[in-house]
Amino acid sequence: MKVAVLKGGRSLERGVSLRSGARVEDALGRLGHEVVALDVGGDLVKRLDGERPDVAFVAMHGVGGEDGTAQELLEILGIPFTGPGAAACARCMDKSQAKSAIRAAGLPTPDWFAFSQTAFRELGAADALGRLEQGLGFPLVVKPSRGGSSLGVKFAASAAEVPQALVSAFSYDDRVLLERFVEGRELAVSVLGEEALPVVEAIPAQGDSYDFEARYEIGRTRFVCPAELDESQRAAVTEAALATYRTLGCSGFARIDLILTADGPQILEANAIPGLTDTSLLPQAAEAAGLSFEQLVERILDLALKPAPA
Amino acid sequence: MSEVPIPPHRRRAHTSTRDLERYTGLFAERTTVMRSSAMRDLMAITARPEVISLAGGLPDTSTFPPKSFAAQMTRIAQESAAEALQYGPTEGFEETKDCIVEVMGAEGMLVDPHDVIVTTGGQQAIDLICKTLVDPGDVVICEAPTYPGAVPVFCSYQADVVQVECDGDGMRVDLLEQLLEQLRREGRRPKFVYSVPTFQNPAGVTMSLQRRQRLVELARLHELLVVEDNPYGLLRYGGEPLPPLYQLDGGDFVIYIGTFSKILSPGIRLGWAVAPPPVMEKIVLGKQAADLCTSTLTQYFVREYFAEGRWRQYVADLVEIYRGRRDTMLAALREHFPAAATWTEPQGGLFIWATLPEYIDTGDLLAKALRADVAFVPGQAAYIDERGRNSMRLNFSGVSADEIREGIRRIGATIGEQVELYGALTGERPAAARPADPEGADVLPFRKASEGRG
Numbered sequence: 001m002k003v004a005v006l007k008g009g010r011s012l013e014r015g016v017s018l019r020s021g022a023r024v025e026d027a028l029g030r031l032g033h034e035v036v037a038l039d040v041g042g043d044l045v046k047r048l049d050g051e052r053p054d055v056a057f058v059a060m061h062g063v064g065g066e067d068g069t070a071q072e073l074l075e076i077l078g079i080p081f082t083g084p085g086a087a088a089c090a091r092c093m094d095k096s097q098a099k100s101a102i103r104a105a106g107l108p109t110p111d112w113f114a115f116s117q118t119a120f121r122e123l124g125a126a127d128a129l130g131r132l133e134q135g136l137g138f139p140l141v142v143k144p145s146r147g148g149s150s151l152g153v154k155f156a157a158s159a160a161e162v163p164q165a166l167v168s169a170f171s172y173d174d175r176v177l178l179e180r181f182v183e184g185r186e187l188a189v190s191v192l193g194e195e196a197l198p199v200v201e202a203i204p205a206q207g208d209s210y211d212f213e214a215r216y217e218i219g220r221t222r223f224v225c226p227a228e229l230d231e232s233q234r235a236a237v238t239e240a241a242l243a244t245y246r247t248l249g250c251s252g253f254a255r256i257d258l259i260l261t262a263d264g265p266q267i268l269e270a271n272a273i274p275g276l277t278d279t280s281l282l283p284q285a286a287e288a289a290g291l292s293f294e295q296l297v298e299r300i301l302d303l304a305l306k307p308a309p310a
Numbered sequence: 311m312s313e314v315p316i317p318p319h320r321r322r323a324h325t326s327t328r329d330l331e332r333y334t335g336l337f338a339e340r341t342t343v344m345r346s347s348a349m350r351d352l353m354a355i356t357a358r359p360e361v362i363s364l365a366g367g368l369p370d371t372s373t374f375p376p377k378s379f380a381a382q383m384t385r386i387a388q389e390s391a392a393e394a395l396q397y398g399p400t401e402g403f404e405e406t407k408d409c410i411v412e413v414m415g416a417e418g419m420l421v422d423p424h425d426v427i428v429t430t431g432g433q434q435a436i437d438l439i440c441k442t443l444v445d446p447g448d449v450v451i452c453e454a455p456t457y458p459g460a461v462p463v464f465c466s467y468q469a470d471v472v473q474v475e476c477d478g479d480g481m482r483v484d485l486l487e488q489l490l491e492q493l494r495r496e497g498r499r500p501k502f503v504y505s506v507p508t509f510q511n512p513a514g515v516t517m518s519l520q521r522r523q524r525l526v527e528l529a530r531l532h533e534l535l536v537v538e539d540n541p542y543g544l545l546r547y548g549g550e551p552l553p554p555l556y557q558l559d560g561g562d563f564v565i566y567i568g569t570f571s572k573i574l575s576p577g578i579r580l581g582w583a584v585a586p587p588p589v590m591e592k593i594v595l596g597k598q599a600a601d602l603c604t605s606t607l608t609q610y611f612v613r614e615y616f617a618e619g620r621w622r623q624y625v626a627d628l629v630e631i632y633r634g635r636r637d638t639m640l641a642a643l644r645e646h647f648p649a650a651a652t653w654t655e656p657q658g659g660l661f662i663w664a665t666l667p668e669y670i671d672t673g674d675l676l677a678k679a680l681r682a683d684v685a686f687v688p689g690q691a692a693y694i695d696e697r698g699r700n701s702m703r704l705n706f707s708g709v710s711a712d713e714i715r716e717g718i719r720r721i722g723a724t725i726g727e728q729v730e731l732y733g734a735l736t737g738e739r740p741a742a743a744r745p746a747d748p749e750g751a752d753v754l755p756f757r758k759a760s761e762g763r764g
Binding site: 010014015018121124152162163164166169171172 | 354355358668669670671674675677678680728730731732734735736737
């Protein structure tokens with residue numbers, strides 16, 4: 001089969017994407033497929049038209065690749081592709097949209113407020129900040145609405161730290177979230193097809209949680225898979241993840257990040273195209289389920305070609 | 311199955327998570343402190359062709375005449391092919407050392423060729439010096455900010471890195487003195503002070519004569535070494551030259567690092583170190599273990615090039631070009647950066663260091679700037695702790711005047727948006743206009759920050 005691997009692009013997570021893509025190409029080659037590597041740029045449509053692949057493996061992360069842009073194009077061109085469709089990608093990428101959908105479905109997610117830059121620049125939203133902060137309490141988390149990998153995510157320990165955190169978050173997106181900080185264990189549930197893989201727990205080495213650097217540095221965050229959970233915890237976490245996956249309309253695969261608090265799971269976000277590098281969580285979870293990386297890649301391709309009935 | 315083609319680019323077998331864990335168990339302790347980061351991923355994006363990158367540290371090699379390059383290499387091929395393709399002595403060729411003596415002489419230093427070792431770039435000299443001097447846990451003192459490329463070297467030898475604040479006159483030697491006293495009380499052993507005293511990377515500042523003298527005295531007093539890294543000394547665009555630390559000390563307590571990278575070419579990977587004989591002996595052993603010898607071919611190239619006798623003229627040409635670019639960047643900064651920003655006005659070298667209001671994190675700013683296709687080095691790269699987050703390094707040597715103007719305009723606009731946003735968030739009005747330019751180049755103050763690391 002001829003498989004086009006879409007990777008790179010202009011996203012801030014280009015580096016991670018190139019590593020994901022390279023690893024996928026490697027596996028596809030070993031599986032006997034014909035691989036076309038595409039570093040996504042202005043000539044994407046032309047290249048796809050020229051190559052006419054049977055299927056596209058989307059290994060892009062961040063804005064531009066994980067937000068539905070590339071997927072929309074593939075839908076128009078009629079090329080089947082891996083992972084969630086354009087609409088689901090767009091919903092996952094935008095945390096404020098995703099959280100609204102999650103809450104509307106009756107699923108738990110920490111309280112939040114979302115703002116556009118215009119609200120602050122033109123409508124004096126700053127005057128409402130005090131009230132919101134009171135509602136959310138401190139510390140609170142400030143994050144860009146669209147963006148991956150913890151880029152631009154900051155804690156604010158007090159009201160004085162909020163403006164600075166907002167300036168950072170607005171560097172990545174025109175919309176930001178102020179979110180209640182919930183304490184608990186950091187868990188990631190990868191879903192493959194309609195099946196939840198073993199839960200991964202991220203244990204920060206030295207109080208480094210939410211640090212972008214820590215996520216990609218071997219040694220600073222320790223990952224445990226399967227996470228040590230009792231049966232009821234595991235069921236609650238897995239159920240919450242699967243419900244989120246369905247609510248957001250995901251298909252193929254996705255990774256749901258959540259916090260397990262004393263009162264149960266709180267869903268933080270869904271990643272439509274989780275990383276596939278050596279240190280990424282989806283491959284780790286698949287391996288814990290007995291799937292080698294090749295088997296994982298093959299299964300992802302199958303799911304792209306035989307989508308589950310909606 | 312016998313016909314499975316082997317892709318020509320396949321480098322490695324499949325790595326599973328389990329494999330990774332197996333390797334992890336084999337990694338040396340020192341790899342856990344080696345830095346690799348998301349910031350490096352961000353920097354990878356700066357290499358996109360449409361990005362105006364002020365993030366590099368590149369000399370402009372397009373100014374080197376290709377004809378002259380061709381003639382020298384042809385002469386080597388015709389006259390000394392066998393020798394030029396052979397191994398050479400670990401210390402480097404005598405002829406290369408003669409060139410080095412000449413270069414150091416141009417800055418007023420007298421040096422015995424026996425004290426010189428030719429290295430694979432100045433970077434290897436830093437590595438070999440650490441290899442020779444640093445045990446895990448030993449204290450290495452450097453400037454704050456320091457050369458970002460030195461930090462991973464110190465870390466890979468598991469040094470305990472302590473930084474001393476700089477101001478417009480270079481390293482605060484008074485703070486160094488306090489630090490040495492504090493270390494002595496704590497029973498911690500500093501092995502050397504690493505400094506780029508002239509046109510510092512990244513800050514662009516130059517250490518004053520008084521501080522140079524005091525630094526050399528302190529080294530003698532405390533019997534510790536000073537590693538003087540001087541890649542930019544000959545690239546002076548204004549002001550009077552100051553004596554290098556090596557010259558002031560006479561080479562007893564100062565180890566000197568030089569390079570051909572900025573006066574000729576970084577691609578030839580030729581640098582050198584000058585050290586007292588007992589230290590040199592160990593450095594040579596380290597070099598032998600590292601790579602046996604520095605490239606013979608490029609040493610022949612340097613020899614030929616110096617024989618032509620035009621190297622000084624080439625440096626003079628570079629100085630003209632870089633002076634123009636520095637001035638262009640300074641003018642663009644005045645025009646486009648907000649009033650709350652400050653920056654250094656270097657009298658030489660390749661870099662300007664700009665400091666923004668405290669609430670701007672230049673790592674996040676870079677993400678925003680990249681959307682406008684412009685890049686710089688966030689200040690945190692030059693610190694081992696959390697400092698420098700509101701500073702940036704800007705390079706003016708490797709980009710054209712037009713790119714400098716446009717790049718600074720875009721960065722300025724990006725900062726402007728953040729300043730305005732912060733104003734809207736806090737009700738603070740940004741200062742309307744820049745205060746009149748202060749007199750005297752290198753004296754703009756650095757952000758006040760806590761000292762050392764404690």
